[in-house]
Amino acid sequence: MPLPPQHQQLRISFPVENWPGWDIKELSLTRFEADFAPALGRCDCSRAKTAAAKKGSVSNLAASCPVVLSVNVDAATHDDYCSDSPIFHGVAVSKSSPPIHLALKFALREDLIPALLHEAHMYSAHLEHVQGRAVPYFWGFFMGFLCDSSHGMAVDGDGEPIACLVLEYWGGTLPMRFDHLEKGIRMHILHKLGEIHQCGVHHGDFAERNVLYSDEDGIDIRIIDFDQTEPHMCGRGDKGCDVLQQVGRDMGL
Secondary structure (H helix, E strand, O other): OOOOOOOEEEEEEOOOHOOOOOOOOOEEEEEEEHHHHHOOOOOOOOHHHHHHOOOOOOOOOOOOOOEEEEEEOOOOOOOOOOOOOOOOOOOEEEEEEEEEEEEEEOOOOOOHHHHHHHHHHHHHHHHHHHHHOOOOOOOEEEEEOOOOOOOEEOOOOOOEEEEEEEEEOOOOOOOOOOHOHHHHHHHHHHHHHHHOOOOOEEEOOOOOOEEEOOOEOOOOEOOOOOOOEEOOOOOOOOOOHHHHHHHHHOOOO
16 A cells, blocks of 8 residues: 555544534644654644644645545544543545545644654654554644634634644554463564664554554554654664563563
8 A cells, every 4th residue: 555645634523412521523734744853853843833824834745635634533432532632533534535544643732742743753754664564554744723712723823733643543452461462463563663673763662552453354563652752773683682672571572
């Protein structure tokens, strides 16, 4: 599968009738390219906030790219939809293609945006070559401004800045602890982590909750949550670098 198209706008519809206390019916966010971020460093969201307020300046996409990515959020969520950093399952709808299942990871407070922007930068600038193999496909990072009333979108930079990271929806989290998994699955997970190391990325928060598992077409793994990464020179050799060897020991390998 090729990398996903780069949509300029993200339009999200929420199931307000199913979520008591949630009064945002729809959001319309604008794509922001995260590649400006310092290599594997923390991102200051001030530039992102300024760019998101300038219509037409947040993206250098060609006019031929699809304009709007429309997503309907699934009412059945396992996350706390009233939190400031919820993660939702959504389905992209289009007349020209079958439904596409996506994961929407939000930052609904300004102080949460830098970590989400950093994660987006990891996917777009450092993990591009392992998307769809060791990590899910990255669909984009989008920003906008929410009115104080939380009833709709603000314009011209007024209101609370918010952001959304969009990924391929892929499997569920591991059903058990690492040391309770079959050895072959543990080896498979370690191999995926090794691919990420070869991209110059140390995960920084590797745990069962950040590993996705699917057995639809044979057992496969994806690793997520790259908001605490550090630069890494792997130098694996035949036995793997020191970090991978320690992870292997922690997994009972």
